[in-house]
Amino acid sequence: MILQTIKDKLASGQTLCREDALFLFNNTGLLELGQMADEQRKRRHPDGQVSFVVDRNVNYSNICCCKCRFCAFYCDENDANAYLLSYDEIFAKVQELVDHGGTQLLMQGGVHPSLTIDWFEELFIQLGQRFPSVQIHSLSPAEIIQIAQLSDLSVTECLQRLQAAGLKSIPGGGAEVLVDEVRQVISPNKIGWRRWADVMEQAHALGMKTTATLMFGCGETPAQLVEHLFRVREIQQRTGGLSAFISWSFQPNNTELGGDSATGYDYLRVVALSRLVLDNIDNIQASWVTQGDKMAQVALRFGANDLGGTMLEENVVAATGVAFRMTQQQLIDLARDAGFTPVRRTTGYEILEVY
Amino acid sequence: MNDIIAQVRAKIDTGQRISDADALQLFESDDLFGIGQLAADINRSKNGDKVLFNVNRHINYTNICVNQCRFCAFSKESGEPGGYTYNLSQILEKAAEANAAGATELHMVGGLHPELPFDFYLRMMATIKANNPHMKIKAFTAVEIDYFSQISKLPVEEVISELKRLGLDSTPGGGAEILCAEVRNQICPEKISGERWLEVTEKIHNSGLKSNATMLFGHVENYADRVDHMAKLRALQDKTAGFQSFIPLAFQPDNTRIPNAKGPGGLDSLKTLAISRIYLDNFQHIKAYWIMLGLKIAQVALSFGVNDLDGTVVEEKIGHDAGADSPQKLEKQEIIRQIRNAGKIPVERDTLYQQVRVYDDIAND
Numbered sequence: 001m002i003l004q005t006i007k008d009k010l011a012s013g014q015t016l017c018r019e020d021a022l023f024l025f026n027n028t029g030l031l032e033l034g035q036m037a038d039e040q041r042k043r044r045h046p047d048g049q050v051s052f053v054v055d056r057n058v059n060y061s062n063i064c065c066c067k068c069r070f071c072a073f074y075c076d077e078n079d080a081n082a083y084l085l086s087y088d089e090i091f092a093k094v095q096e097l098v099d100h101g102g103t104q105l106l107m108q109g110g111v112h113p114s115l116t117i118d119w120f121e122e123l124f125i126q127l128g129q130r131f132p133s134v135q136i137h138s139l140s141p142a143e144i145i146q147i148a149q150l151s152d153l154s155v156t157e158c159l160q161r162l163q164a165a166g167l168k169s170i171p172g173g174g175a176e177v178l179v180d181e182v183r184q185v186i187s188p189n190k191i192g193w194r195r196w197a198d199v200m201e202q203a204h205a206l207g208m209k210t211t212a213t214l215m216f217g218c219g220e221t222p223a224q225l226v227e228h229l230f231r232v233r234e235i236q237q238r239t240g241g242l243s244a245f246i247s248w249s250f251q252p253n254n255t256e257l258g259g260d261s262a263t264g265y266d267y268l269r270v271v272a273l274s275r276l277v278l279d280n281i282d283n284i285q286a287s288w289v290t291q292g293d294k295m296a297q298v299a300l301r302f303g304a305n306d307l308g309g310t311m312l313e314e315n316v317v318a319a320t321g322v323a324f325r326m327t328q329q330q331l332i333d334l335a336r337d338a339g340f341t342p343v344r345r346t347t348g349y350e351i352l353e354v355y
Numbered sequence: 356m357n358d359i360i361a362q363v364r365a366k367i368d369t370g371q372r373i374s375d376a377d378a379l380q381l382f383e384s385d386d387l388f389g390i391g392q393l394a395a396d397i398n399r400s401k402n403g404d405k406v407l408f409n410v411n412r413h414i415n416y417t418n419i420c421v422n423q424c425r426f427c428a429f430s431k432e433s434g435e436p437g438g439y440t441y442n443l444s445q446i447l448e449k450a451a452e453a454n455a456a457g458a459t460e461l462h463m464v465g466g467l468h469p470e471l472p473f474d475f476y477l478r479m480m481a482t483i484k485a486n487n488p489h490m491k492i493k494a495f496t497a498v499e500i501d502y503f504s505q506i507s508k509l510p511v512e513e514v515i516s517e518l519k520r521l522g523l524d525s526t527p528g529g530g531a532e533i534l535c536a537e538v539r540n541q542i543c544p545e546k547i548s549g550e551r552w553l554e555v556t557e558k559i560h561n562s563g564l565k566s567n568a569t570m571l572f573g574h575v576e577n578y579a580d581r582v583d584h585m586a587k588l589r590a591l592q593d594k595t596a597g598f599q600s601f602i603p604l605a606f607q608p609d610n611t612r613i614p615n616a617k618g619p620g621g622l623d624s625l626k627t628l629a630i631s632r633i634y635l636d637n638f639q640h641i642k643a644y645w646i647m648l649g650l651k652i653a654q655v656a657l658s659f660g661v662n663d664l665d666g667t668v669v670e671e672k673i674g675h676d677a678g679a680d681s682p683q684k685l686e687k688q689e690i691i692r693q694i695r696n697a698g699k700i701p702v703e704r705d706t707l708y709q710q711v712r713v714y715d716d717i718a719n720d
Contacts, residue, residue, distance in 0.1 A: 029658070029698075030655070030658040030697075030698075031388050031391050031392050031395065031658055031659075034388060035388040038387075038388070260689075260692065263651065263654050263693055263696045263697070264650070264651025264652060264653075264654045264655045265654055265655055265657075265658070265696055265697045265698075266696065267651070268655060291651065292649060292651065292680065293620075293621070294620060294621030294624065294648075294649055294651070294652050295621055295649075295651045295652065295655075296621075297620045297621040297622050298621040298622055298625065298652070298655065300622075301387050301388075301622060324680075333617065334620060337620045337622070337623070338620065338622050339385055
């Protein structure tokens with residue numbers, strides 16, 4: 001029986017293949033899939049710790065050339081609500097983060113039509129001088145490629161200069177579904193999956209860690225979702241540079257793509273499957289920002305071991321009308337009530353405090 | 356840890372009832388999947404893959420209440436800003452909207468109003484029924500029935516029979532909260548006792564009306580209090596068979612006055628629903644009330660022994676005043692989609708759990 005073969009593989013530490021993953025996704029009950037993922041999570045994190053980072057998103061601009069059909073955040077340069085934050089505005093936001101004991105700055109914008117590398121270099125240098133305790137975990141592959149092109153640099157040169165200016169790690173945004181047939185429908189102007197992977201692998205080669213994300217529920221097939229997971233797994237096999245995997249569901253409100261939201265059932269199945277497939281990535285995050293605190297807690301028993309960040313500020317998901325907020329204490333309680341030991345971590349998953 | 360699951364499963368398989376001690380051990384167990392699977396198996400043997408919902412509308416006719424329960428963010432004192440009372444024509448208008456939208460049920464509960472006479476409620480029943488003869492009216496908790504008896508000086512039996520004569524079809528299960536006195540003294544000291552709630556509910560059942568039973572959880576109560584609550588319901592059900600469904604209500608903490616109570620987490624909610632399915636062997640239906648649980652948890656609960664997703668609701672005030680972040684209403688198509696997505700068969704039911712329509716073929720929606 002296929003399910004038993006898959007369970008035996010997992011128990012003996014073997015990697016699943018695409019067919020196994022597709023079988024699990026299409027044919028296994030929610031509880032069975034969850035239990036398998038929970039066991040894998042326990043094997044990898046036998047200490048029962050659930051981690052989180054104190055962070056803030058700063059969206060330096062909402063002006064974006066990509067105009068992805070799933071996005072409710074982007075603006076045209078001439079739109080009335082288009083903005084580009086000044087350095088001083090950004091510093092004020094980071095100061096608030098530091099005041100809250102924050103250690104991670106997640107800065108992302110739109111793919112801006114004219115900002116060149118000088119703007120980012122100068123910003124990162126000044127941030128480093130003012131806020132040495134904050135790790136700059138910023139920019140997605142699509143932004144890095146845009147900056148490189150506008151500045152006549154190769155991707156590697158661009159990454160090297162950003163790294164020298166203070167960029168320490170890169171968040172895994174903009175992956176959506178790493179299958180070009182899906183991307184052509186939901187984000188036709190954004191880089192294809194190979195270029196996304198290429199930027200991440202070059203960053204890894206320079207010693208930068210990154211994460212990888214998945215935005216599911218935007219019309220992809222189960223086979224395409226499985227393909228995404230395996231492409232992420234294969235990047236990790238080549239570089240070892242991925243610190244975490246984060247899945248969230250497409251939020252259709254205020255977007256051109258529209259349609260139905262993924263359900264709670266869908267979300268837990270995707271989290272569980274990602275834990276089972278991604279046996280070479282340590283950390284699977286639960287997304288309370290898109291799923292709410294109750295579902296994020298349940299996800300901790302469906303394979304997740306990390307709650308992401310406290311997110312003092314978040315704008316992109318909020319633009320779809322989904323606006324969950326949580327304090328650090330709420331994250332701690334959430335993990336503890338689920339029977340875990342909450343820990344505060346750095347961007348690089350070093351433990352700062354055990355609660 | 357797994358012993359309790361095996362022990363309970365053995366009892367279930369041999370047709371034995373599980374004990375209060377068993378239920379307590381289940382609450383204390385960390386075996387989420389063992390509990391969930393057991394509840395799912397029991398539910399499947401009782402209800403197959405069918406999941407019920409109804410097309411209903413809530414009408415909270417007043418928020419003015421002589422009680423000031425600490426868990427409640429809905430009630431206002433007489434004269435307090437924000438207080439409201441619908442008049443009969445407003446109520447009829449909402450009932451007519453519900454009728455036009457295809458609702459088969461009105462769910463009506465309100466505060467214990469200090470001035471409205473019992474006659475108001477009788478006229479409310481009579482006029483709604485006269486204007487909407489096919490609409491089922493599910494109204495008045497045991498707490499309200501008891502209050503009507505006080506203000507009308509009529510015995511409870513007579514209050515029920517008058518309401519029933521004029522159109523009441525069933526009663527909801529609210530006001531049960533947690534039945535034991537220690538907890539009630541902390542969260543709702545002015546409300547009728549647990550014993551009185553059970554007594555009035557028994558009279559409702561004896562009149563031939565069905566009711567539901569709720570349990571407000573995730574505030575100050577402990578697991579033993581939850582088990583005690585369910586034990587009392589199970590005992591009354593043995594006597595009357597008048598409960599249709601059990602509805603655990605997740606406490607919503609915003610704007611309430613219970614210090615440090617934060618409401619149950621997602622895992623506690625799923626476990627509680629599952630354990631109620633396992634323990635309440637004489638209840639046919641366990642309902643995940645999405646207004647309080649959130650739609651995502653309510654849908655996931657369909658894999659944890661739940662077979663009823665409540666209704667379309669349309670206008671809900673009690674949970675939302677306490678910070679529930681669920682929507683105000685669900686379209687019927689959305690409920691059907693959620694049920695199908697969880698691998699179940701959607702069945703529209705009426706108030707008395709009669710099947711209205713089975714949605715077993717997506718092509719015929």
